[in-house]
Amino acid sequence: xxxxxxxxxxxxxxxxxxxxxxxxxxxxxxxxxxxxxxxxxxxxxxxxxxxxxxxxxxxxxxxxxxxxxxxxxxxxxxxxxxxxxxxxxxxxxxxxxxxxxxxxxxxxxxxxxxxxxxxxxxxxxxxxxxxxxxxxxxxxxxxxxxxxxxxxxxxxxxxxxxxxxxxxxxxxxxxxxxxxxxxxxxxxxxxxxxxxxxxxxxxxxxxxxxxxxxxxxxxxxxxxxxxxxxxxxxxxxxxxxxxxxxxxxxxxxxxxxxxx
Numbered sequence: 180x181x182x183x184x185x186x187x188x189x190x191x192x193x194x195x196x197x198x199x200x201x202x203x204x205x206x207x208x209x210x211x212x213x214x215x216x217x218x219x220x221x222x223x224x225x226x227x228x229x230x231x232x233x234x235x236x237x238x239x240x241x242x243x244x245x246x247x248x249x250x251x252x253x254x255x256x257x258x259x260x261x262x263x264x265x266x267x268x269x270x271x272x273x274x275x276x277x278x279x280x281x282x283x284x285x286x287x288x289x290x291x292x293x294x295x296x297x298x299x300x301x302x303x304x305x306x307x308x309x310x311x312x313x314x315x316x317x318x319x320x321x322x323x324x325x326x327x328x329x330x331x332x333x334x335x336x337x338x339x340x341x342x343x344x345x346x347x348x349x350x351x352x353x354x355x356x357x358x359x360x361x362x363x364x365x366x367x368x369x370x371x372x373x374x375x376x377x378x379x380x381x382x383x384x385x386x387x388x389x390x391x392x393x394x395x396x397x398x399x400x401x402x403x404x405x406x407x408x409x410x411x412x413x414x415x416x417x418x419x420x421x422x423x424x425x426x427x428x429x430x431x432x433x434x435x436x437x438x439x
Contacts, residue, residue: 180259180319180326180418182208187255189248191215191238191305192265193231194222196380197330200407201262201414202229208415213251213258215244215265215305238265238301239293248308257316259325261309262414266298266330266348268382270341291344298348302329306359310368318367326418327370329356333429335374337436349374353427360425369424371417376431378405398432405430 180186188205192198193214205212206229215236216222226233232254236247251258274285306327313325331352338346356372363370377383377394383404384391395403413430417423 180323180421182210182415182419184209184211186260187211187213187251187258188260188262189213189215189251189258189305189309190262190264191236191301192263194218194225194233196264196382197375197378197407197410198262198264199225199229200411201264202231204408204411204415205260206230210260211255213247213255215247215251217265238305239296241304244301244304244308248312252312257312258309259313259316259319260418261305261325261327262418263302263305263327263329265301265305267294269294269344272341273343286343291347294344294348295351298345299351302352303355306370310359310363310366313368314366321421322367323369323421324367325369327368328414328417329370329372331372331374331427333374333376333431333434333436336429339436340439356427357425364424369417369421371423371425372427373410373413373417374427374429374431375410376405376429376434378407378410380407398434401432403432405432 188210190198190202193202194216202212202214212231214222214226214231214233217237219235222233234247234250237243269290271286276283316324318324329352332349334342334346335349335353352372360370
């Protein structure tokens with residue numbers, strides 16, 4: 180797909196981190212971008228900074244997502260690009276015993292459900308609604324109507340202790356990539372998934388410096404955390420390249436996560 184001011188895009192979780200970097204790169208190509216995010220203050224600030232449209236959206240709500248797409252399309256037209264970056268993390272062992280008190284507890288099921296609702300079902304909800312909108316468009320040269328990028332994680336393949344919920348949610352994103360690509364292939368809509376490693380996101384940057392240094396040292400090469408612009412670069416390649424379809428790609432400096 181040739182990126183230009185004639186193209187509209189939606190980026191979920193676009194107010195910060197990987198999503199914001201993607202918005203920035205799309206805007207640099209002239210693409211009209213709508214940011215979906217729950218953080219209204221940060222979302223409006225990012226939209227103002229980058230010349231995008233902000234839509235307050237909760238991806239766990241059908242009504243909220245539908246309203247977001249309605250507002251985005253009213254502002255920019257029907258999107259041909261969707262990039263899904265909205266997500267949360269969660270970490271706790273499935274069941275554990277306190278070393279101090281001996282108390283036994285298990286992973287809170289409401290947190291497990293919320294992680295699945297945002298990371299997996301929220302992603303599919305946006306994909307399904309965006310794809311339905313793309314079906315109303317005329318094909319571009321080459322027959323394509325649109326392109327989508329989902330965000331999983333290397334935890335989908337290398338889940339560590341305490342990551343059962345997170346890994347399940349991201350593994351689900353990986354698992355649905357090829358079926359969705361097959362579902363939409365007859366309509367000229369492509370979809371791919373990026374599995375980021377350890378990146379400089381707002382959550383990660385809040386960690387102690389020693390923790391970040393240790394994580395960076397664990398990456399084979401380059402020995403540093405990933406830059407969100409590197410994620411955005413791959414996302415744009417997946418959008419541009421018409422033969423990129425149905426793929427799950429790790430972006431991780433060759434790291435393979437250990438037990439913990």
